[in-house]
Amino acid sequence: MIIEQTYQVRGGDFAHAGDASSKVKKLLKQLDVDPRKIKSIVIALYEAEVNIVAHAWEGIIRILIDRDHIRMVLEDKGPGIADIEQAMVEGYSTASREVREMGFGAGMGLSNIKRNTDQMEITSRVGEGTVLTMVNYF
Amino acid sequence: MCGGDKTELMVERAFSSDLMSDVLTLDTEGLLLITGLANIQTIRTAEMADIHYILFVRNKKVTPEMAELAGENHMVLLATPFSLFKTSGILYKHGLKPVY
Numbered sequence: 514m515i516i517e518q519t520y521q522v523r524g525g526d527f528a529h530a531g532d533a534s535s536k537v538k539k540l541l542k543q544l545d546v547d548p549r550k551i552k553s554i555v556i557a558l559y560e561a562e563v564n565i566v567a568h569a570w571e572g573i574i575r576i577l578i579d580r581d582h583i584r585m586v587l588e589d590k591g592p593g594i595a596d597i598e599q600a601m602v603e604g605y606s607t608a609s610r611e612v613r614e615m616g617f618g619a620g621m622g623l624s625n626i627k628r629n630t631d632q633m634e635i636t637s638r639v640g641e642g643t644v645l646t647m648v649n650y651f
Numbered sequence: 652m653c654g655g656d657k658t659e660l661m662v663e664r665a666f667s668s669d670l671m672s673d674v675l676t677l678d679t680e681g682l683l684l685i686t687g688l689a690n691i692q693t694i695r696t697a698e699m700a701d702i703h704y705i706l707f708v709r710n711k712k713v714t715p716e717m718a719e720l721a722g723e724n725h726m727v728l729l730a731t732p733f734s735l736f737k738t739s740g741i742l743y744k745h746g747l748k749p750v751y
Contacts, residue, residue, distance in 0.1 A: 528716075531695035538699070552701055556675050559699040563692075616671030616688045616696065625676055 516540070516578040522565045524591065527615055530566040533574050534559040537585075544578065546651050554649045557629040558585055560622040561645055565589045567612040569642065582631075585647045593639040601627070652707075653718045654727030662704055664748045667739045671696040679750045685742070687711055687735050694720045703727060708735045 518540070520533035538555045546554075558574075565572035569591025577584040594600045601623050608618025627633050632648040665683040668674055674684060674696050683704040684697060689711035697705055698720070705721070706729040707713065713721075713728055721728050731738055743749070 528691060530692060531699070534699060535695070548701070552678075552699075555699045559695070560675060615690060615692045616669065616674075617692070619670055619672040621672035621676065625672070628676075 516544075516576075518576040518578075520574040520576075522562060522569075522572040522574060522587075522589075524566060524568070524570040524572070524589075526566055527611075530563050530615075531559055534562050537576055540576075540578070541583070550649065550651055553629040554583055554585075557626045557633075557647055557649070560626050560629075561585070561587050561647070563617055564622055564645075565591070567608055567617060568592065572642075582648055582650045585649075587645045587647075588642065589644075590642045593641055593643055594635070594637040595639050597635050597637060652713050652728040652730055653721045654725070657725075657727050660704070660727065662747070664750055665706075665739070665742060666750045667735050669735070674702070675700055677750055682750065683742075683747070685735060685738055689713060689717070691717055691720065693717070694724070694726070697721075697726060698724045705729070706731065706738065708733055708738045 534555050537558055541551045569589035572587060572589030575586045599605055603624045604620040606618050606620035612618035630647040631650050634646045637643040662681055662683040664679055665685055667685040669686055669688040671692060682702050684702050685706045687709045689707050694717050704727045708731055710732045
């Protein structure tokens with residue numbers, strides 16, 4: 514069983530931030546994945562989706578569900594992350610006031626993604642964009 | 652405001668926060684979220700965190716879009732004019748437990 518899904522994400526579009534994560538959650542429920550695993554997966558994905566909306570200009574989320582795992586690749590065009598190590602530190606944030614007004618931007622996202630995934634990898638080029646890959650086993 | 656058919660349900664614990672980033676770090680089941688942050692991302696956060704009960708404080712208004720999304724996810728939305736502190740205090744005094 515291999516399922517592939519692709520979702521577009523627009524930077525700044527807070528009204529629809531989370532739409533992709535919501536669809537993935539429904540899909541995983543239909544596939545009868547353990548609810549606790551689903552929660553970790555969608556929390557990581559939602560944090561990552563909000564990051565694209567909050568920081569990037571646009572992005573694509575690619576989901577690949579195999580028999581025993583899910584691979585999520587989020588590729589955005591945006592300012593990139595100059596210092597990934599610093600960005601991983603809890604409390605470090607470059608979020609705008611608008612992002613904070615939505616209840617985010619506290620510098621918790623990346624560390625929470627790490628906590629909720631089995632594998633996580635970030636590559637970034639300043640001025641071009643960021644690619645985040647996450648893998649969770651069922 | 653939403654989910655009026657589910658008034659018989661019980662919650663044991665509550666978490667008060669306007670910061671959704673903190674809400675997303677919890678792994679407690681059957682939680683009541685008490686918040687003064689009323690926007691679509693409050694509902695989205697609850698959806699992702701499997702939270703089915705939200706109590707909005709400080710007279711915050713629920714928009715039709717929020718109510719629709721909450722309804723789709725079988726949530727119960729409540730509201731009070733009290734502050735976050737006062738609301739939390741009253742519920743704590745009546746036995747609602749904290750997450751930590």
